[in-house]
Amino acid sequence: MIAIILVAALAFLALVTQAGVLAVQRAFPAQGQSIEVDGATLNVLELGPHDGAGPPIVMIHGASSNLEAMRQPLGELLAKMHRVILIDRPGHGWSTRARLEDSTPAIQGRMINQALTKLGVGPGILVVHSWAGALGAQMALDYPKRVAGLVMLAPVAYPWPGGVGWYNKLVTTPVIGPLLAYTITLPLGYFLAERGARGVFLPQTMPENYVSDTATPLLLRPREFLANAWDLVTLKTAVKAQASRYAEISAPTVVISGDVDKTVSTNIHSRPFAITAPHAKLIVLPGVGHMVQNAAPELVTSEIEAMIGKLTRGTAAAAN
Numbered sequence: 117m118i119a120i121i122l123v124a125a126l127a128f129l130a131l132v133t134q135a136g137v138l139a140v141q142r143a144f145p146a147q148g149q150s151i152e153v154d155g156a157t158l159n160v161l162e163l164g165p166h167d168g169a170g171p172p173i174v175m176i177h178g179a180s181s182n183l184e185a186m187r188q189p190l191g192e193l194l195a196k197m198h199r200v201i202l203i204d205r206p207g208h209g210w211s212t213r214a215r216l217e218d219s220t221p222a223i224q225g226r227m228i229n230q231a232l233t234k235l236g237v238g239p240g241i242l243v244v245h246s247w248a249g250a251l252g253a254q255m256a257l258d259y260p261k262r263v264a265g266l267v268m269l270a271p272v273a274y275p276w277p278g279g280v281g282w283y284n285k286l287v288t289t290p291v292i293g294p295l296l297a298y299t300i301t302l303p304l305g306y307f308l309a310e311r312g313a314r315g316v317f318l319p320q321t322m323p324e325n326y327v328s329d330t331a332t333p334l335l336l337r338p339r340e341f342l343a344n345a346w347d348l349v350t351l352k353t354a355v356k357a358q359a360s361r362y363a364e365i366s367a368p369t370v371v372i373s374g375d376v377d378k379t380v381s382t383n384i385h386s387r388p389f390a391i392t393a394p395h396a397k398l399i400v401l402p403g404v405g406h407m408v409q410n411a412a413p414e415l416v417t418s419e420i421e422a423m424i425g426k427l428t429r430g431t432a433a434a435a436n
Contacts, residue, residue: 129299136302137337144331146210148183148202153230155218159183159210160231161202164195170424171240171264172199174232178246178272180312180344182209184330186245190409193417198424201237203228205248207343209334219346220354221251222258229259239264241420241427242367245409246270246380247347250355253389256365257358265423266369269408269416270380273389275356280348287345297338305336316379319403320411362392368426369396370419374404374411 148161161183173194175186183202191200204211206224218224228251232240242263244252249271256263279285287293287301309332314322327333334340373386382400390398399419404411 126295126299129303133298133302133338136306140302140333140337143328144334148204148210150210151231151234153227153234155215155223156206156211156213156227158206158227158231159204160235161187163187163191163200163202164198166199168195168198170198170428172201172237173241173243173420174201174203174228174237175243176203176205176228176245176248176251177208178244178248179348180332180335182331182334184209186243186409188329189413190243190416193413194420201232201235201240203231205251205347207347208340209331212339213343216342216346219343219350221248221254221351221358222354225251225255225258229255229262232262241265241267241423243267243420244269244271246406247272247351249273249380249385250351250358253362253365253393254354254358256367256369257361260366263367264427266365266367267416267420267423268369268371268386268389270373270377270382270406271371271385271389272351272380273355273362273385274359275352276381276384280351284345284348287342288349293342293345294338297342301338301341302336305341306333309333309336316405317407317410318378318405319376320405320407323410362389363394365393365395367395368423369393370399370423371396372399372401372408372412372416372419374401374406374408376403377406379406 148159151158151160175191177185183204187202191202194200206213206227242252249268252266252268256266310327313327371386371390373382390396401412409416
């Protein structure tokens with residue numbers, strides 16, 4: 117009898133999840149264009165003038181989010197003068213990936229590089245947040261001609277003590293993980309999403325309507341939730357492998373972090389990276405947490421503008 121009730125409950129939750137997926141996708145439709153690459157289809161949204169000042173700006177979001185987290189407000193500010201390219205990482209937002217296991221910065225960096233090549237995008241400024249800090253560093257190593265400059269916001273760059281949350285490990289467990297993702301994740305996550313987002317913003321206050329304005333509920337779709345968990349559980353090993361190469365990064369780099377970031381420790385990640393990367397500048401903002409792009413968008417914008425100015429002057433000087 118208990119088994120019958122359990123099966124019935126899971127079947128009901130699976131139906132609720134599928135209905136929820138349809139509702140979420142109607143509420144937050146795709147923005148941008150689809151680019152086919154090896155192993156994925158990437159959703160890419162372009163803002164601003166194609167012939168804007170300086171190199172294009174490529175913006176890549178972190179974990180548990182999508183390109184809207186970089187669009188508002190930072191991307192919109194930069195798009196007033198520059199070509200801005202926002203990308204849903206493979207498996208996130210409206211991007212897909214064929215294999216959940218394609219979760220490392222190296223693999224996703226290859227996919228993003230292919231998409232930019234298909235778009236005819238030349239060397240650009242890579243602006244990355246949180247999880248994507250590791251991706252930005254990897255791309256600067258693997259595709260130095262692609263990355264004219266690197267701006268890292270509260271980046272992950274090194275292994276850290278501890279794990280990434282027991283539920284992420286559980287969701288990547290065979291059979292159990294997909295069962296949870298396709299039954300309870302969406303209905304439960306719907307009630308917890310705003311609370312979780314508020315925690316990431318601390319000590320700053322989360323902007324009103326942030327969860328809906330950034331299409332955060334897309335994360336609760338089973339396939340994306342699984343992809344996000346895989347990204348997180350494999351990241352520590354990935355950064356351990358790539359960290360020994362940071363001294364090889366040739367691109368000018370700016371690292372901007374908050375000194376009270378409880379999500380990604382500035383002392384573990386940003387400070388050592390800025391010491392190791394040969395052309396890195398570190399800015400640590402007092403009293404600021406993890407969402408640097410929301411807490412200090414004008415400062416981030418001014419640092420990007422300064423980097424573009426230096427690169428433009430360097431290009432002009434080389435031409436003469």
